[in-house]
Amino acid sequence: MSPNYIRSFSEGCLRPPTVIGQFHTLFFGSIRMFFLGVLGFAVYGNEALHFSCDPDKREVNLFCYNQFRPITPQVFWALQLVIVLVPGAFFHLYAACKSIKQEDILQKSSYTGFYIFSAFLRIVLEVVAFWLQIQLFGFKVNAIYMCDVGALEKKFNITRCMVPEHFEKTIFLIAMYTFTVITVILCVAEIFEISCRRLGFLKSQ
Secondary structure: OOHHHHHHHHHHHHOOOOHHHHHHHHHHHHHHHHHHHHHHHHHHOOHHHHOEEOOOOHHHHHHHHHHHOOOOHHHHHHHHHHHHHHHHHHHHHHHHHOOOOHHHOOOOHHHHHHHHHHHHHHHHHHHHHHHHHHHHHOOOOOOEEEEEOHHHOOOOOEEEEEOOOHHHHHHHHHHHHHHHHHHHHHHHHHHHHHHHHHHOOOOOO
């Protein structure tokens, strides 16, 4: 791929053809990633080390932590961010290869339809991620986790585990749910903006 294609691709990703799309890029790329990268590490970085069960033995702690966290929240949210970026990245890669200028995307029906489809796909992926987050993490992190250790062939089947900083994690969960809802609203608003421009209710940029 030539430098011109790379430049067009990066410009398309950073400056989408709609005002709401540009705000979405700012919100998604800056605020959400900063929140996950900095605060997420602060809240979840040492969770496994401070997760303790009764009896406080390494094998029990590790077994119960793996049961408590089938996937760590940081990994899940990082995968969510990457996957949600894919539809837009594919579109802007297509636009760069076809030498489509950003201002022309909303002028031709085929380009507009392709762009709307990528925005709709982002909505679907965000909704799926929202549902998966509910299944994996719920809406609240309890201070006590009851772990089934029967597979370890212990004399007991259920043991109590202490979850560190459970209140901070609950707040962080709510924040990530909120970010998902905001990005879905922005994607819907972007589709609405495109429709208004095509119908002539808004002036093109």
